[in-house]
Amino acid sequence: MKKKAIIFSCLLVLPQIAAVPFASAESAVMKQNPEVVSSAAVKTMAAQDQTVSAKISKEQAIEIAKNFTTVPKDYTQQSVSYQSNWYPGNRTIWNINWNRQTENGYGNIGVTVDAENGTVISMNRWEDTYNQQPSYPPKYNWESAKKIAEQFLQDKAPQKANVVELDTTNLSNQKPPLHGNANYYYSFMRVENNISFQDQYISVVVDGNGEVVGYDYRWNDDVKIPPTSGMMSQADAEKKMKDSMEIQLKYQTIYNYQVRTDNQGTVKLAYDNRFNYPYIDAKTGKWLDYSGKPIEMKDYAAKLEPLSPNKPTQTAPANKDLTQEQAIDIAKEQFNIPADATLENIYFNDVDQYQKYPVWNLNWRTGQTWINVSVNGKTGQITNYYKEDPSRYQPLSEDQTVKQVVNYEQALEKAKETLKTFAPTELHAVTFDPIRNPKPENPEKMKEFYFTFHRLVDGIIVEDQFMSVTISTETGEVFQYYQSWDPQAKFPDTKNVVSAEKAKEVYFDNFTIVPKYLYIENVDYSTSRPIYKAPEVKVVYHLAMKPQDQAIYLDAVKGKWVSMETGEPIRGKVDVKDIKGHPNEKALQLLIDYYAIDVDDAGLVKPNEEITRGEMVKMMMLVTNPDPYYYKMNYMSGDRPATFADVQSNSPYFAYVESAVQQGLLDKSKGEFKPNETVTREELAEMIVKSMRLEKLAEVPNLFNITFTDANKINNKGHAAIVHHLGIMPAKNNNFEPAKKVTRGAGAQVFYQFLQERGKYSR
Numbered sequence: 001m002k003k004k005a006i007i008f009s010c011l012l013v014l015p016q017i018a019a020v021p022f023a024s025a026e027s028a029v030m031k032q033n034p035e036v037v038s039s040a041a042v043k044t045m046a047a048q049d050q051t052v053s054a055k056i057s058k059e060q061a062i063e064i065a066k067n068f069t070t071v072p073k074d075y076t077q078q079s080v081s082y083q084s085n086w087y088p089g090n091r092t093i094w095n096i097n098w099n100r101q102t103e104n105g106y107g108n109i110g111v112t113v114d115a116e117n118g119t120v121i122s123m124n125r126w127e128d129t130y131n132q133q134p135s136y137p138p139k140y141n142w143e144s145a146k147k148i149a150e151q152f153l154q155d156k157a158p159q160k161a162n163v164v165e166l167d168t169t170n171l172s173n174q175k176p177p178l179h180g181n182a183n184y185y186y187s188f189m190r191v192e193n194n195i196s197f198q199d200q201y202i203s204v205v206v207d208g209n210g211e212v213v214g215y216d217y218r219w220n221d222d223v224k225i226p227p228t229s230g231m232m233s234q235a236d237a238e239k240k241m242k243d244s245m246e247i248q249l250k251y252q253t254i255y256n257y258q259v260r261t262d263n264q265g266t267v268k269l270a271y272d273n274r275f276n277y278p279y280i281d282a283k284t285g286k287w288l289d290y291s292g293k294p295i296e297m298k299d300y301a302a303k304l305e306p307l308s309p310n311k312p313t314q315t316a317p318a319n320k321d322l323t324q325e326q327a328i329d330i331a332k333e334q335f336n337i338p339a340d341a342t343l344e345n346i347y348f349n350d351v352d353q354y355q356k357y358p359v360w361n362l363n364w365r366t367g368q369t370w371i372n373v374s375v376n377g378k379t380g381q382i383t384n385y386y387k388e389d390p391s392r393y394q395p396l397s398e399d400q401t402v403k404q405v406v407n408y409e410q411a412l413e414k415a416k417e418t419l420k421t422f423a424p425t426e427l428h429a430v431t432f433d434p435i436r437n438p439k440p441e442n443p444e445k446m447k448e449f450y451f452t453f454h455r456l457v458d459g460i461i462v463e464d465q466f467m468s469v470t471i472s473t474e475t476g477e478v479f480q481y482y483q484s485w486d487p488q489a490k491f492p493d494t495k496n497v498v499s500a501e502k503a504k505e506v507y508f509d510n511f512t513i514v515p516k517y518l519y520i521e522n523v524d525y526s527t528s529r530p531i532y533k534a535p536e537v538k539v540v541y542h543l544a545m546k547p548q549d550q551a552i553y554l555d556a557v558k559g560k561w562v563s564m565e566t567g568e569p570i571r572g573k574v575d576v577k578d579i580k581g582h583p584n585e586k587a588l589q590l591l592i593d594y595y596a597i598d599v600d601d602a603g604l605v606k607p608n609e610e611i612t613r614g615e616m617v618k619m620m621m622l623v624t625n626p627d628p629y630y631y632k633m634n635y636m637s638g639d640r641p642a643t644f645a646d647v648q649s650n651s652p653y654f655a656y657v658e659s660a661v662q663q664g665l666l667d668k669s670k671g672e673f674k675p676n677e678t679v680t681r682e683e684l685a686e687m688i689v690k691s692m693r694l695e696k697l698a699e700v701p702n703l704f705n706i707t708f709t710d711a712n713k714i715n716n717k718g719h720a721a722i723v724h725h726l727g728i729m730p731a732k733n734n735n736f737e738p739a740k741k742v743t744r745g746a747g748a749q750v751f752y753q754f755l756q757e758r759g760k761y762s763r
Contacts, residue, residue: 052082052091054115055570061094061118065111068156069212070121075100075109082115086523088199089220092116094393100127105665120156123215134180138208142174142184149204152212160202160219164188167201170547175593178626178755182208190219190517193228197517223537225517231282236514237541240280244287246301247271247504247541251462251491252553253297254564267462267491268567269556271503274300274435278543282515289438292520292538300435305415306456307356308427324348327360331373334421341366348377356488359383381578382422385481392447392472392479401445402699403475408443411476415451415469418478423467426485430467431456448472448479457491465489498559509555510561516542550629565629577603584745596622596751597744607745612674613683614653616747620665620687622655623751631655646671651675665690681739684747685723686716688754698722708736728753 032616056064058080065071075098086093092115100107105128112122140148146166154161167187183205190200205214232240252270275297277290286294320329324346331337345363349355358377361384363370374384406414412432419427430453439445450470455462470480497503518540522533560569565637576599579588589606591597596619599605611619622628635655642648643661653675660666665687666673689698697703698718706717708731714720718738723729729750731737744749 042336046102052115054082055096056094056113056115056118057415058082058094061113062096064113064118064120065096065123068111069109069123069125071099071109072107074102074104075107078108083475085532086112088218089523090523091121093121107295119217120215121217125211125213132595134208134759136759138180138182139174139185140182140206140210145184145206145208145210146186148206148210148212149184152204152206152742153188153202156215157202157217160188160190162193162523163204164247165191165196167196169544174224174280176590177208178590178594178623180208183209183213183490183636185214191515192225195228195515195517197519197537198542199519200517208209215675220519223519223535224538226283226539228539231515231539232285232541234513236285237280237282237515240285241278241513241543242508243543244297245273245275245278245504246297247273247500247507249460249494249497249556251457251460253462253464253486253489254567258413267489268553269460269492269494269497271507271554271556272506279518279540282539282541287518288518288538292536302434304431304433304459304461305455306428307419307430307432307453311428312425319618320376320378321358322380324360324361326380327375327377328362330375330382331362334382335371335373335385337364337371338366341371350377356486373525382481383483383485385422385478387479388479389479393725402447404446404478406471406473408439408446410471411449411471412451413552414471414476414478415449415453415644418469418481419453420465423483424483426455429456431461437750446473450480455485458494458618460494462489462491492557494556497556502559503554503556506559506561510546510554512545512546514540516540518542553574563629574599575603576605578730579605579607579745582607582745583751584749587748588745588753591619591623593750594622594626595628596626597748605744607748608743610678610741611744611747612676613673613679613745614651614657615677616679616684616687616742617660617666618690619747619751620658621659623755624691625659632660634652635659636670643668644671646672647675663691679747680738680743681729681736682714682716682738682743684722684742684750685729685738687718688728688750689722691754692722692758694722695719708734710735714738726753726757730758 052058062077062080063098064268078097078099079095080097081095083095084092094113094115096107096111096113096228107127108125110124111120113119114121143517148164150161153164165188167189184207185203185205187201187203190197190202200217200220201216201218203214203216204212205217207213248271250270250272250273252268254266254268258719275287277288279288279290279292281288281294284294286295289295328343337749341364343362344365345361347361347363348358349361350358357379360375360377361376362373364373365371368390370388371384372384372386373382376383416432419430425429432451432453436454437451443449448470450468452466452468455465464487467485468480469478471477472479481641496751498506516539520536520538522535523531528675547569550570552561552570553564554560555562555567558569562569572590576589576592579585579592582588584607588597588605592599592605597605597615597623621631625631632655635658636649638695640649640658642654643658643666647654649655657666657673657675661668689695692718698716698721700718704718704721706714706721708714708724711717715738720729720731724731729736
């Protein structure tokens with residue numbers, strides 16, 4: 001098997017029905033190709049179940065699922081369901097589920113079987129592990145679990161095992177787990193002519209105990225694979241992409257939902273490519289959209305213009321608190337609310353961290369039709385309108401056609417007129433971008449058209465502020481109007497941005513350009529009933545972002561890729577130079593991977609230097625909750641008062657110290673924390689015991705038999721006894737050495753030992 005990938009899926013060897021038990025027989029045809037069910041077997045099986053039009057009966061699907069994965073005796077069959085047009089692949093499937101609800105916990109096993117050929121196309125297992133004792137580190141690491149995934153693939157889909165490669169694109173972000181309940185994901189990408197497929201793979205998930213708990217089969221044998229002859233070269237593809245792709249400024253709103261209100265909706269300037277699916281046809285050299293259809297890149301460079309060139313001369317509506325009656329009158333004035341409609345619900349929502357102005361929400365009902373109107377409680381402007389008419393979703397029969405009274409162009413004009421009515425003062429700051437509003441492939445079949453008008457500030461689009469309108473093609477009426485708009489947003493000046501040339505260079509540094517087979521499903525969603533055509537494959541060059549473990553954007557002022565959550569420049573996998581061969585190398589690398597230990601610009605950790613109290617708290621916080629962005633989002637609000645006078649908000653340890661205080665790990669009654677003082681073994685022992693919630697036990701008088709020869713030097717003997725006997729901080733030669741300073745390497749090892757023991761005592 002080729003060595004590359006991360007996901008899961010498999011095919012089932014379906015035995016032929018004969019006079020012997022179902023699971024033991026196998027036809028000659030299947031021995032040659034175990035992934036194909038013989039036609040004779042299919043006919044025999046279909047005769048057994050006439051309830052659905054499937055070649056594989058329900059009973060056979062159940063047996064197939066049982067043969068594919070082990071179903072323990074304490075599991076009971078919960079359900080069996082049948083579905084046609086199952087996504088992806090427009091398959092007809094059986095889905096079988098088993099559940100366990102016992103004193104030992106809960107569990108679920110789900111298997112999906114192709115109802116036409118018996119292929120298992122997905123399997124997932126889940127068990128409640130609360131009552132189980134997870135071991136740390138897990139019994140299997142990523143490398144050893146990979147061998148299990150490869151063998152599983154070989155056993156279940158031997159014909160595919162030799163035409164896949166393990167996807168290694170995410171390996172740079174692969175981190176050892178911090179807990180025993182680990183899952184490792186392996187995706188084996190389909191490869192033809194040494195070129196991998198987009199969205200064609202078999203994936204396998206293996207847990208830390210070496211059990212296969214997940215599987216996914218995304219494969220279509222019927223598509224025609226285009227030859228590689230006539231492909232443009234890698235160098236030509238890279239040149240074409242870099243020369244012709246436009247990088248443009250946009251306003252990017254940063255939402256940190258877990259922080260305080262005043263930090264919401266910070267707007268930043270970013271550089272980005274307007275083309276969301278950058279493919280180049282490797283044969284023709286033409287740009288393709290996400291569906292594989294040719295496009296003109298020059299259209300993506302067109303300048304965006306506002307709907308109106310002039311700012312409004314009239315004064316803005318006076319701010320006032322609208323009453324309920326006034327909001328109802330405004331809604332009735334703007335919309336044709338039927339006389340027999342009943343006002344079912346009135347809801348007032350005041351200003352909060354997600355909404356910058358008060359809103360009246362009004363809901364009418366007439367028959368089965370609902371009409372929802374939202375009115376700005378200050379200005380009286382309509383912010384949302386929605387007509388929920390069941391007839392919108394009634395599918396057409398095969399011989400029915402849509403009777404349009406407006407075509408696409410006429411509907412677009414009606415949408416613009418709607419904005420003139422509901423948002424007349426914003427027309428100068430709204431644009432219609434054809435790239436973000438592609439015309440449907442078959443507009444004459446559409447029952448309604450949806451248009452989005454983005455906010456435009458000084459010619460720069462605001463990505464997530466917009467107004468949208470939905471127009472019925474059968475009546476010409478407005479079905480929906482929605483406004484996502486922050487009138488209080490502050491937009492940074494563009495004078496300090498880096499040049500587009502520099503931005504383009506940085507942009508492409510974070511991408512790779514690789515050949516891929518693009519799998520095109522060819523599903524027409526323009527009708528009420530999707531029309532499935534034969535899928536096809538094209539060979540393309542694909543602009544793929546390098547793997548990231550967080551959302552990022554290209555900051556136009558810093559000229560760097562930064563975290564969407566923190567605004568800090570991202571860092572790649574760090575090559576540490578001074579821990580190789582160190583006695584605590586494994587523990588040090590673990591904490592480095594989770595940002596709990598810093599690496600300086602020279603690539604050094606300095607493992608034999610003593611750690612400070614600030615470093616100790618940071619290590620503890622990031623091994624118990626390994627998300628540095630959580631701390632910054634929750635504790636770096638700007639106006640949060642500092643618990644300690646010497647750890648203010650500008651300290652690199654502020655967020656971690658405040659989190660430790662909140663969790664009761666630090667004594668906040670002291671005025672100072674002394675973050676730069678070095679840590680003793682006794683101080684570290686105290687924090688470990690508190691984190692394991694064993695402090696009360698440690699404080700029980702005379703509970704522990706203390707035999708350390710230096711016991712008289714220990715202030716908190718119970719803490720020392722606990723970490724010693726648990727093997728987290730063992731004494732050396734029966735000396736605990738409470739005053740001994742802790743080095744970075746020794747500290748990392750303590751936290752590594754802590755991870756092994758914490759689950760046993762803190763569940």
